[in-house]
Amino acid sequence: MGFREAHDTTSHADTEPAVEGAGRAAVLWLACAAQFMVVLDVSVVNVALPSIQSALGFSAAGLQWVVGGYALVFAGFLLLGGRLADVYGRRRVFLWGLALFAASSLVGGLASTPGLLVGMRVVQGLGAAVLAPATLTILTTTFTEGPSRTKALAIWTAVSSAGGAAGNLIGGVLTQSLSWRWILLINVPIGVVSVLAALRLLPTDHTRTQAGKLDLPGAMLATLGVTALVHGVTQAQDHGWSGPTTLTGLAVGVLALAALAVTEVRYAAAPLVPPRLVRMRPIWAGNAVMLLAGACFIPMWYFLSLYMQDVMHYGALATGVAFLPHTLVGIAGARLAPAVMRRTGPRTLIMLAALLAAAGFVWQSRIGANSSYMEGLLGPAIVMSAGMGLLITPITTTVTSGIAAQDAGAASGLMNAARQIGGAVGLAALVTLAATATDATASYRTVFLAIAAVCTAVAALAFALPAPHRPGAAQAPEQ
Known part of the structure; x- marks a missing residue:
């Protein structure tokens, strides 16, 4: 199905009243604040791990679950989280996600045992899986398709990029100046203010025809499939791709997702991922592009952080500060994307941005053990982060175009899941590839060249x- 056809047959279904005027801007920033929290908590704990281990007595094996518990549940429940907004209402599900995220952050920040902290990180991941698709769903149903939505998505993308990049800096500042506990407790006041704002700003949910028809078998299969797949991939980092735990996770994940496909097509009355969505060209192609993009950019932060600390011997706070150019350029690229899309269209911008990012990673691969910050990091940071900032907005615009209101949550959950799964698979594959190098510097060079190759595949x-x-009829806004 072509883009024009998909747009013409679905966009008219979005007939719900939109928030008007200044209220739309407030809703935009509310969604961005919630998304910032979700993305921030993926990385904010990294620099605090030594302090957490010392304070609570974590074993080396157990400590990884402070990060892994959140990431695994977040990825595993995204498809379900996205569909919840369609079935039970965007306002209601957004509030559920906020409350769950803030409450688990409070308990986790006060935790006195390793088990309680890991448990609360798992609950945080569940709250994030509900909240992240809801933020995008709220935007795509508040802003009508076209210039205003593209501009809103560009801001949402910029804030998401800032959250991911700022995690190391904020974590370093809070851990060094206050305590590791504040990397979690900081979410509580943000969550409370966001709940109060949502109660005031978001329109009451209308009764929906799908209410009470959540596809529970599909939800269980999707959650099991994605969780098992991501777990299997992450196990490859420690046990190799032929290890029993790796193969078991991958096999269970593939079988569960295959069963999900059969269930959604043949048996589900209200499918978790409606087959009509997957058949749309912008959806299947856009999510394939997002999967590869996640495999490039999510691992980037991991390897650059290790390079700065292990090779350049930066401390936690210095590493966070060194990421500032990546953050600022990424935000600038995301804000610039709508203007470029007006002239090129989403597809051309995706190609150009991916190639720009590839050039940055090739440059980054030239690092050496004695490279200075200016020589080894700043220049590549500007190029690769500009590509990253320009790339995500046109992908998001493409995937969310022509989607009926009743499917907006499913589309949002699918896109978020594609990005997270891509990141998990990419990271595991790149860690395995890095282990084959003869020394530390060579491993980083190999990794960054591999990421450049994947960026080229995105293009x-x-x-x-x-x-x-029509030529010149791109979906970008007039500035």
């Missing part, structure tokens, strides 16, 4: 995306 895959119907 090639973009040819599968639909082109604008």
Whole structure:
């Protein structure tokens, strides 16, 4: 199905009243604040791990679950979290996610045992899986398709990029100046203010025809499949791709997702991922592009952080500060994306941005053991982060275009899941690849060249995306 056809047959279904005027801007920033919290908590704990281990007596094996518990549950429940907003209402599910996230952050920040902290990180991941798709769903149903939505998505993308990049800096500042506990407790006041704002700003949910028809078998299969797949991939980092735990996780994940596909097509009355969505060209091609993009950019932070601390011998706070150019350039790229899309269209911008990022990673691969910050990090940071900032907005715009209101949550959950799964698979594959190098510097060079190759594949895959119907009729806003 072409882009024009998909747009014409679905966009008219979005007939719910939109928030008007200044209220729309307030809703935008509310969604961005919630998304910032979710993305921030993926990385904010990294620099605090030594302090957490010392304070609570974690074993080396147990400590990884402070990060892994959150990431695993977050990825595993995204498809379910996205569909919840369609079935039970965006306002209601957004509030559920906020309350769950803030409450688990409070208990986790006060935890006195390793088990309680890991447990609360798991609950945080569940809250994040509900909240992240809801923020995107709220935006796509508040802003009508076209210039205003593209601009809103660009801001949402910029804030998401800032959250991921700022995690190391904020974690370092809070841990060094206050305590590791504040990397979790900081979410509580943000969550409370966001709940109060949501009660005031978001319109009351209308009764929906799908209410009470949540596809529970599909939800269980999707959660099991994605969780097992991500767990299997992460196990490859420690046990190799042929290890029993790796193969078991991958096999269970593939079988569960295959069963999900059969269930959704043949048996589900209200599918978790409606087959009509997957058949739409912007959806399947856009999510394939997002999967590869996640495999590039999520591992980038991991390897750059290790390079700065292990090779350049930066401390936690210095590492966070060194990431500032990545953050600022990424935000600038995301804000610039709508203006570029007006001239190029989403597909062309995806190609150009992916190639720009690839050039930055090739440059980054030239690092050496004695490289200075200016020589080894700043220049590549500007190029790769500009590509990253320009890339995500046109992908998000493509995936969310022409989606009926009743499917907005499913589309949002699918896109978020594609990005997280891509990141998990990419990280595990790159860690395995890095282990084959002869020394530390060579391993980083190999990794960054591999990421550049995947970015090039993103540019090639973009040819599968639909082109604008008319030359110059891109879906970008007028500034």
